[in-house]
Amino acid sequence: MSTFSAPKGTFDTLPPASAEFLAVRDTLVAPLRRAGYGYIETPTFEDTTVFARGVGESTDVVSKEMYTFTDRGGRSLTLRPELTAGLMRSFIEHRLYSGALPVKLWSVGSVFRYERPQAGRYRHFTQVDVEALGVDDPALDAELVALATQGYRDLGLTGFELLLTSLGDETCRPQYRELLVEFLAKLDLDEETRARAALNPLRVLDDKRPEVQAQLADAPLMVDHLSDSTRAHYDAVREHLTDLGVTWTEAPRLVRGLDYYTKTTFEFVHDGLGAQSAIGGGGRYDGLSAALGGPDLSGIGYAVGVDRTLLAIRAEGLDVVTSPGVQAFVVPLGAAAKSFAVRLVGQLRAAGVSADTVYGDRGLKGAMKAADRSGATHAVVVGDRDLAEGVAQLRDLRTHEQVAVPLGELFDRVRATVGA
Numbered sequence: 001m002s003t004f005s006a007p008k009g010t011f012d013t014l015p016p017a018s019a020e021f022l023a024v025r026d027t028l029v030a031p032l033r034r035a036g037y038g039y040i041e042t043p044t045f046e047d048t049t050v051f052a053r054g055v056g057e058s059t060d061v062v063s064k065e066m067y068t069f070t071d072r073g074g075r076s077l078t079l080r081p082e083l084t085a086g087l088m089r090s091f092i093e094h095r096l097y098s099g100a101l102p103v104k105l106w107s108v109g110s111v112f113r114y115e116r117p118q119a120g121r122y123r124h125f126t127q128v129d130v131e132a133l134g135v136d137d138p139a140l141d142a143e144l145v146a147l148a149t150q151g152y153r154d155l156g157l158t159g160f161e162l163l164l165t166s167l168g169d170e171t172c173r174p175q176y177r178e179l180l181v182e183f184l185a186k187l188d189l190d191e192e193t194r195a196r197a198a199l200n201p202l203r204v205l206d207d208k209r210p211e212v213q214a215q216l217a218d219a220p221l222m223v224d225h226l227s228d229s230t231r232a233h234y235d236a237v238r239e240h241l242t243d244l245g246v247t248w249t250e251a252p253r254l255v256r257g258l259d260y261y262t263k264t265t266f267e268f269v270h271d272g273l274g275a276q277s278a279i280g281g282g283g284r285y286d287g288l289s290a291a292l293g294g295p296d297l298s299g300i301g302y303a304v305g306v307d308r309t310l311l312a313i314r315a316e317g318l319d320v321v322t323s324p325g326v327q328a329f330v331v332p333l334g335a336a337a338k339s340f341a342v343r344l345v346g347q348l349r350a351a352g353v354s355a356d357t358v359y360g361d362r363g364l365k366g367a368m369k370a371a372d373r374s375g376a377t378h379a380v381v382v383g384d385r386d387l388a389e390g391v392a393q394l395r396d397l398r399t400h401e402q403v404a405v406p407l408g409e410l411f412d413r414v415r416a417t418v419g420a
């Protein structure tokens with residue numbers, strides 16, 4: 001019978017590399033906990049309309065990349081291609097807006113996009129997602145950008161750059177859009193690009209083809225046409241960012257892949273990743289709540305791609321500090337020692353010491369190899385003869401020094417030695 005592989009564009013995360021994945025994820029989350037963000041978990045799938053309306057029909061994400069299916073009850077559901085729309089659906093459904101604002105949330109989980117797989121671009125990947133809902137305050141925009149920056153810094157990353165711009169809002173974007181449409185109408189564009197321009201002209205600015213970019217050199221830019229209120233907002237964000245010690249690059253042509261953005265918009269790119277250089281991104285989305293049937297409340301957020309961040313770490317040759325495997329390893333030799341080992345490991349674990357032992361008949365050599373691989377600093381080596389003498393050997397796996405410890409003292413000695 002043939003065996004199976006993980007579906008195209010997906011991969012398994014296996015130990016020991018999975019420890020790095022967890023460490024990266026947790027490091028990205030730590031600044032959020034410190035800043036008072038609360039954990040939220042929403043379903044991996046939502047009503048298709050949540051994304052169609054939330055993310056926007058003109059985006060590749062919605063028009064080409066969604067995993068949409070009809071369930072047995074005839075409902076159209078979609079595996080989430082991002083977390084923001086689902087979090088907003090939850091915020092509205094549970095009327096979180098009736099409490100204190102902003103509501104600060106973080107989540108982490110699987111995201112699905114039917115993209116053409118390549119290095120750093122997968123069909124199943126993981127995002128750490130952060131949202132602050134219900135308050136339009138430039139200081140909040142700066143807080144989110146600073147939190148994302150902190151996460152990358154805590155991982156030791158240096159090769160990343162923050163691209164920042166303002167996409168305006170309903171006080172200036174419609175007028176700008178008209179200007180851009182007029183400008184694009186005069187260009188020599190193929191039909192597909194014209195169709196894209198009709199849906200969302202801003203997206204044309206993002207066209208990577210040199211012949212298109214050449215024609216766009218004099219395109220009007222949103223930042224030159226911001227209304228007084230959105231300009232003041234953007235200026236305030238930049239002042240706060242400076243106060244927070246965050247540096248950025250102005251990116252007036254930045255176009256995000258999702259349609260809900262207004263005002264502050266940003267992306268983090270890393271120079272070691274080739275084409276898929278974005279390791280995170282986000283922005284303000286003042287119309288999303290209303291678009292999903294909620295109150296007219298603003299929000300701002302970002303998501304970091306955990307998998308791409310891990311690639312960036314590898315590209316910089318950084319070590320991820322992973323929590324070591326177990327602290328103590330018990331090696332039994334003989335049947336009585338086996339029972340003793342099972343009991344001791346159980347007691348150690350119950351007392352908060354991470355511990356492991358060997359299973360199956362491994363022999364002394366195999367068992368010591370397992371002890372070395374376990375990450376433990378100390379092993380308890382105990383044979384039936386030791387037990388008869390009322391001792392066990394406590395071995396330092398780094399120095400190979402070994403002392404006989406009376407059984408009555410063993411538990412406390414192990415705990416004290418491994419620092420638990």
Ligand code: HAM
Pocket residue numbers: 081082083084113115120121122123124125126127129130131257258278279280281282283300301302303304305306307308309
């Ligand atoms: P996004 O820019 O679409 O934003 O995705 C955020 C990050 O997810 C990207 O910067 C990238 O690191 C990672 N990512 C995206 N697609 C893939 C892929 N195919 N394979 C691997 N990694 C990928 C959002 O999703 C917004 N929901 C962010 C946000 C939150 N905006 C406001 N709040």
